[in-house]
Amino acid sequence: MSGSFSLDWFDPAVKSSHSLQKGLDRVLLQEEAKLQFVRCLKLALAHPVPQSADRLTLLHAEIRRMSLTLQERLGMLTVDRPQAWFRHSPSIERATRATDLYEEPIFLRFEASRASSIRHLLPELWKQRQLSCDVYDPGASLWGRLLGFNRQLARINQLASPFSDIFLEELPEEIPDELRSPALLLFAKQVAELMQACQRELGACFERLWQASEAFLAKQHTQYVAECARQQQEQNEQRRQRQGADSGKDWASTSLDEALHFMNFRSLPDRDSLRQAYRTLAQRLHPDAGGSAEHFQRLSRHYETILKALGTKSARAPY
Numbered sequence: 553m554s555g556s557f558s559l560d561w562f563d564p565a566v567k568s569s570h571s572l573q574k575g576l577d578r579v580l581l582q583e584e585a586k587l588q589f590v591r592c593l594k595l596a597l598a599h600p601v602p603q604s605a606d607r608l609t610l611l612h613a614e615i616r617r618m619s620l621t622l623q624e625r626l627g628m629l630t631v632d633r634p635q636a637w638f639r640h641s642p643s644i645e646r647a648t649r650a651t652d653l654y655e656e657p658i659f660l661r662f663e664a665s666r667a668s669s670i671r672h673l674l675p676e677l678w679k680q681r682q683l684s685c686d687v688y689d690p691g692a693s694l695w696g697r698l699l700g701f702n703r704q705l706a707r708i709n710q711l712a713s714p715f716s717d718i719f720l721e722e723l724p725e726e727i728p729d730e731l732r733s734p735a736l737l738l739f740a741k742q743v744a745e746l747m748q749a750c751q752r753e754l755g756a757c758f759e760r761l762w763q764a765s766e767a768f769l770a771k772q773h774t775q776y777v778a779e780c781a782r783q784q785q786e787q788n789e790q791r792r793q794r795q796g797a798d799s800g801k802d803w804a805s806t807s808l809d810e811a812l813h814f815m816n817f818r819s820l821p822d823r824d825s826l827r828q829a830y831r832t833l834a835q836r837l838h839p840d841a842g843g844s845a846e847h848f849q850r851l852s853r854h855y856e857t858i859l860k861a862l863g864t865k866s867a868r869a870p871y
Contacts (some may be wrong), residue, residue, distance in 0.1 A: 582730055589731050592711040596720065597743070607708055608720075608746055615701055615753050621654040621694070622757060627763045631771040654694060667769045674765075678758060681706040695765075698757060705750055720747045808861050811854035820861060830855050 564582055565575035597606045600773050604610070604642050673688045675697065681703045683689075683696070690696035711718045718726045724740035812820070837843035 585728075586731055589715060589727075592715050593743075594787055595712055596708050596710075607704075608743070608750065611704055611708065612703060612746060612750050612753075615750055615757065618654065618694075618697060618701065618757050619753055619760075622764070623761050624653055626760070629764065630770055631768065631775055654697065667773065671766070671769070674762070678702060694761060698754075701754055702758075705747075705754060709747060720744055721751065808857055811857040811861075812853045814850065815856075815858065820858070823859075823862060826855070826862070845862060 555584050560578055561583065565572075567575075585724065597603065597608055599607050608799040669687050673685060677683070677685065677688075677699055681697050681699075683703060690699060710716060711720070720743050723744040724732075724737045727736065727740060808820075812818070815826070815833065817825075817829070821829070830851070835841055836850070837847045837851050839845050839848060
């Protein structure tokens, strides 16, 4: 709001066009409004711990710590060595700021459905200034801290009733005319600048962590797909081996009667008759002649079975 303001707190009583009592009532109401406004500011900013810094200053320090953590640590978050996130290098361990780094991971073990949920939920949680939801709870991860800072900042930013329509980031313009003074305007301007700095730096942390998380999840997804493909390939190979073993078992268990019936013999033939029957059937059952590979393989097995029954060494099929 715009308008002039007076430094004389008793001015409403003097300039009142009504009775003396009403003039004094106006002064009391105005002074009570000032006190209530200051109480709302104190409720938003003051820390309950004695001798502690105000809430906004402390939160600003935490946001800067988060920014430093992301700057130092995000490069360590690799798919092949995610545990490197927790490892201090000797130079960092000796540094004075070593204690100013968070060490919580970004995500837990990768699950495709969970990763998809995270991608959709994080921006919404950030927008709504929520810590978690039924589907996703970031817990003590870096995202959990970041969402917590976002919620704290929103609570500090908005004053309590009856000044709930005033936000610290919009000061000093939103201070009512009757409450204005040069000192209050200067104080409000400093608070607004600190609030805006917190919002900018916290937003930068969100963007940095979001981009790194997207890249990390994309790499994990690629690794996950490759692992699924490898497992599927192993399962297919095991299935082929089982089928081969079953096929070998069938070969060994092929009976002489079945072989003779398949090759149209009523009794055990001589070797020449067997070869002639094989050639005739092979010309009909071979895949190149319109037959099937399965029937041609059966023919070969039955041919070997009858040869063994004749007491003849296994030989290559005469085709």
